[in-house]
Amino acid sequence: MTASQSEPQPTEPNIPAAPHVDTQLVDRSKLSKMYQHYVEVKDKHPHALLLYRVGDFFETFFQDAVTVSRELELVLTSKHAGEVGRVAMTGVPHHAWERYTTQLVEKGYAVVICDQVEDASEAVGLVKREVTRILTPGTLLEEGMLKSSRNNYLAAVVIAVNHWGLAYADISTGEFLTTQGSDLEHLTQELMRLQPSEVVVPTNAPDLGSLLRPGETSPHLPQCLPPSFCYSLRSQVPFSQGEARPKLLEKFKLRSLEGLGCDHLPLAVRAAGGLLEYVEDMQRVNPVVLQRLRTYTITDYLIVDNQTRRNLEITQTVRDGTFHGSLLWALDRSSTAMGGRALRRWLLQPLIDIKGIGARQNTIEELMENTPLRQDLRQLLRQIYDLERLTGRAASGTANAKDLVALADSLSRLPQLSHLVIDARSPFLKALQRVPVELSELAQKLHAHLVESPPIHIKEGGLIRPGMNPQLDERKATVESDQQWIANLEVDERAKTGIPTLKVGFNKTFGYYISISRSKSDQVPDNYIRKQTLTNEERYITPELKEREARILTARDDLNQLEYEIFVELREEVGEQAEIIRNISRAVAAADVLCGLAELAVQQGYCRPQMVEGRGIMIVDGRHPVVEQSLPAGFFVPNSTQLGREETFAERAPSAYHRGAEDAEERPDLVILTGPNASGKSCYLRQVGLIQLMAQIGSFVPARLARLGVCDRIFTRVGAVDDLATGQSTFMVEMNETANILNHATAKSLVLLDEIGRGTATFDGLSIAWAVAEYIAVDIRARTIFATHYHELNELASILPNVANYQVTVKELPDRIIFLHQVQPGGADKSYGIEAGRLAGLPDVVIQRAKQVMGQIEKHSKIAMGLQNMD
Numbered sequence: 001m002t003a004s005q006s007e008p009q010p011t012e013p014n015i016p017a018a019p020h021v022d023t024q025l026v027d028r029s030k031l032s033k034m035y036q037h038y039v040e041v042k043d044k045h046p047h048a049l050l051l052y053r054v055g056d057f058f059e060t061f062f063q064d065a066v067t068v069s070r071e072l073e074l075v076l077t078s079k080h081a082g083e084v085g086r087v088a089m090t091g092v093p094h095h096a097w098e099r100y101t102t103q104l105v106e107k108g109y110a111v112v113i114c115d116q117v118e119d120a121s122e123a124v125g126l127v128k129r130e131v132t133r134i135l136t137p138g139t140l141l142e143e144g145m146l147k148s149s150r151n152n153y154l155a156a157v158v159i160a161v162n163h164w165g166l167a168y169a170d171i172s173t174g175e176f177l178t179t180q181g182s183d184l185e186h187l188t189q190e191l192m193r194l195q196p197s198e199v200v201v202p203t204n205a206p207d208l209g210s211l212l213r214p215g216e217t218s219p220h221l222p223q224c225l226p227p228s229f230c231y232s233l234r235s236q237v238p239f240s241q242g243e244a245r246p247k248l249l250e251k252f253k254l255r256s257l258e259g260l261g262c263d264h265l266p267l268a269v270r271a272a273g274g275l276l277e278y279v280e281d282m283q284r285v286n287p288v289v290l291q292r293l294r295t296y297t298i299t300d301y302l303i304v305d306n307q308t309r310r311n312l313e314i315t316q317t318v319r320d321g322t323f324h325g326s327l328l329w330a331l332d333r334s335s336t337a338m339g340g341r342a343l344r345r346w347l348l349q350p351l352i353d354i355k356g357i358g359a360r361q362n363t364i365e366e367l368m369e370n371t372p373l374r375q376d377l378r379q380l381l382r383q384i385y386d387l388e389r390l391t392g393r394a395a396s397g398t399a400n401a402k403d404l405v406a407l408a409d410s411l412s413r414l415p416q417l418s419h420l421v422i423d424a425r426s427p428f429l430k431a432l433q434r435v436p437v438e439l440s441e442l443a444q445k446l447h448a449h450l451v452e453s454p455p456i457h458i459k460e461g462g463l464i465r466p467g468m469n470p471q472l473d474e475r476k477a478t479v480e481s482d483q484q485w486i487a488n489l490e491v492d493e494r495a496k497t498g499i500p501t502l503k504v505g506f507n508k509t510f511g512y513y514i515s516i517s518r519s520k521s522d523q524v525p526d527n528y529i530r531k532q533t534l535t536n537e538e539r540y541i542t543p544e545l546k547e548r549e550a551r552i553l554t555a556r557d558d559l560n561q562l563e564y565e566i567f568v569e570l571r572e573e574v575g576e577q578a579e580i581i582r583n584i585s586r587a588v589a590a591a592d593v594l595c596g597l598a599e600l601a602v603q604q605g606y607c608r609p610q611m612v613e614g615r616g617i618m619i620v621d622g623r624h625p626v627v628e629q630s631l632p633a634g635f636f637v638p639n640s641t642q643l644g645r646e647e648t649f650a651e652r653a654p655s656a657y658h659r660g661a662e663d664a665e666e667r668p669d670l671v672i673l674t675g676p677n678a679s680g681k682s683c684y685l686r687q688v689g690l691i692q693l694m695a696q697i698g699s700f701v702p703a704r705l706a707r708l709g710v711c712d713r714i715f716t717r718v719g720a721v722d723d724l725a726t727g728q729s730t731f732m733v734e735m736n737e738t739a740n741i742l743n744h745a746t747a748k749s750l751v752l753l754d755e756i757g758r759g760t761a762t763f764d765g766l767s768i769a770w771a772v773a774e775y776i777a778v779d780i781r782a783r784t785i786f787a788t789h790y791h792e793l794n795e796l797a798s799i800l801p802n803v804a805n806y807q808v809t810v811k812e813l814p815d816r817i818i819f820l821h822q823v824q825p826g827g828a829d830k831s832y833g834i835e836a837g838r839l840a841g842l843p844d845v846v847i848q849r850a851k852q853v854m855g856q857i858e859k860h861s862k863i864a865m866g867l868q869n870m871d
C-alpha cells in the first residue's frame, strides 16, 4: 500500500463530491433555469453576497455559499443544479434573514436580497424573483440592525486636489447634510467625528461596486481617508456636476440649489448627488425619504479633533473604549432614543454661536426652575418611541404593524406634550406647543384600524380591527361561519353515526378529516371517503367537508391579502407625513436633551456659565463632571481656573501682549502646572476642557460660577501610546500631535498639554517643552494649561508676562504624602516620583537606591535656564 493510499486525503468534510463553487467557471448552459437566473443576478452584484429566496429559505450558492457558511458558521452543503451536477449551497430560514444579514453586514459585507415577487402557488414556470434590497453598513433601516443610541451615517466624499466635498446621511432618520472644505486634514477630522458606517468614494477603479472592509486597502482610495472605515468604490459618473446637480433638484423638487445653501459649493453638490444616487440604488423597491439637504460649514462649530475627542473621553474611555466612564455617560439623562442620539451629536459638534448657546441655556434654566414641568415632561417623554426611525421604516416600506402602533402611541402623546409646555417661555419648549393637526388625525386613524398588539408578520392577518372595512368584515364572517360549521361537525356526525369516539382533526397534508377507530369502521356512512389508514384509526373526508375547507383556505388567503393591503395603505399615509413627523421629532429630541441636562444640573449642582465673546476663562470651584460622579459625594476637591485676558478680539492690538503683564498673575494665557505624580494634574486639565466643551453645547457646568469666552478649537495632548498600526513611536506620535497644535491653534483656542517631551532624553525633552510653551505664549497666545514634571519650566513665568505657575498641592508627612488635589499659585519643586513608586510596591531596596541616585544627580545637575539670553 502506498503512502498516499494509506493516509486519509484532506477533504472538505461538508462539501460532498466537489460541487461547483465559482459562478465564473461553471458551464451556464448546463444549469437549470433557477440557477441560471441566480448566476445572472450574481453577475450584476459580483462584490456582494447574494441571498436568493427558495421556498421558506434564503439560499446562497457557489462562492457565496462558502463565504456565508464560513462567516456565519453554517453547514456548507450542496444542491443539484441541473445537468452540471451539484453546486455549493447554504441557507437560512426566510423569517430569520435579518439576524443573519446583520452579522454579515457587521463583518463588512454587502448583502443582496433577491426575493420572490409573486406567489409561488400562482407562478407559471419559474417563480419571479427580483432584487428587493441591497444592504450595506451605511444603508440599514431594520430596527435589529441599528444601535438606538447613535446615528448610522453613510458618507460620500469627492476630492479635487486639496479641496473636498462631504455629504452624509442617516437614512434611518432622514438626516442629510453636505459641506465643502479646502484642507484634506479637515476632511479626515470630519469623518472621524461622524464615524460613518460606510463611505462612498467615486473612483475609476476596475472593481467598481466593491466594498472595502475596515483595514482593507486599495490603490484607488485617496490617502487622506482613514483606514478604519468601510469604503464603497463607485463610478465617477453620479458624482459629476452634470449628474449630481439635476439629481438633487429633482429629488427636492427645486429649480435652483440656492435654497439649500450649496449652490456655490460644487464639491458639496457632487458629494450629495452621488450619495443620493447610491442610496437609491441600494433601496430598489421603496423610495428613501430623506429630509431636505442642509449645508453646513465646519468652522461654524467648535472644532474638536479626533485626538482631543479621545483624550477628553467624550463618547468612550481611552483605557478600554467603554461608554461607561465617558462624558456622554455622565451627562445623558435623556428619556428617548432620539434624545440620546441628539446629545451625542451635540457633544461631537458643540456651538460657537453665543445666541445658539444662550437659547439652549434658557431652556435648561426654565426647566430647572419649574420642577413639576421638568418631571412631567420626562415622564411623558419616556412614553415616546423612536419616532424618527419608525417614520423612516414606514416611509421606506419596511415597518410592520407593531411599528405603526408604536408610532401611533407616540404621536398621540404629542398633544399632551404641547399641553404641558403651553406656558413655556424658552424657544425649545415653545417648539412643542403646536402639534400639526394631521398628526393627531393620523394617530387616531392608526389606532382605529390596527389591533392593539398586532403580530410581527404582516401577511398572515390579525392586523386590522373589525368595523373598519365592510369587505374585510364580510370575509371574516364567512370564514368564521365555515369554521363554526367545522367545529360543530364533530357533534353532528357523532349524533348521525352513533359513534361517540368520532373526532374531527386537521393536518397539513390532508387538511380536515374525520377520524374513526378501526373497530367502528363498518359503521361509517356512505358519503365518507377513506383517505388514510393508521394502526388504530381510519381517516375520512366528505365532499362537503372539503368544500368548506377549500372555502376557508381561500377566504383566509383573501382575508390576509386584504388586511395586508389596508395595512400598506396606512403605512403609505405615514410615509406621506414623514417630513412633518420628523420635524416634530427633532423638536422632541432637543427638548429631551435639554430636559435631561436640566435634571443633571439640578442633581449635580451645576451653574449656568456666562458665555462671552472675549478670551477670558474664569471658573470658580470647577469639578470634573465624570470623576465627580465616580467618587462618593463631597469627595471631589473643586478647583478654580483663570485664563486669558477679557479683551475682545476687536480690542486686541499688538500692544495687548504687553498689557497682559498686569494680568499675568490673575489671568495668564499660559499656566505651567506642576505637582507630584497622581496629585490630579491630568484631572484638572481635562476638567477645564470638559467644562468649556459642555458650556458650548449649551449645558450648565460643574462649577460654582463660570464666565467663559467662546473657543474656536480645543486641543489636547495627553500621554501617548505607541501607534503600532502606523509604525510610529511614542515620541513621534507626541511630536506629530504637538506639531498639529502649533500649526492650527489660534488666540481663540484652548490648549491642554499633559507632558511634552518625555519620550526622549531629558534635555532634549525639556528643551522642546520649553520652546513649545514659549511659542504658544508669545506667538499664538492660545489659552493654555501645560502640566509637566519639568519644574524648570516654572522659570518661564519670570520671563514671559502672560505665563503663570500653578501647582497641585500635597501635604508631606514624615512617612508619606497626602494628596490634597488643590490647585494653587506657585510651582512645585518636587515630583515625589520615588514616593509614588513606593506606594506602587517597588521593592524597598530599589526605593532606597533611587533616593541615593537622586541625591547624586541633584548635586551635580546644572540645568541653567537663562534661556531668555540665548538669542
Ligand SMILES: Nc1ncnc2c1ncn2[C@@H]1O[C@H](COP(=O)(O)OP(=O)(O)OP(=O)(O)O)[C@@H](O)[C@H]1O
Residues within 6 Å of the ligand: 627, 635, 636, 637, 638, 639, 675, 676, 677, 678, 679, 680, 681, 682, 683, 684, 808, 821, 822
Ligand atoms: N480634584 C480632585 N478631587 C478628588 N480626587 C481627585 C481630584 N483630582 C484628581 N483626583 C484623583 O487623583 C487621581 C490621580 O489624578 P491624575 O491622574 O490627574 O494625577 P496626575 O497629577 O496627572 O498624575 P501623573 O503626573 O502621574 O500623571 C485621579 O484618578 C482622581 O481619582
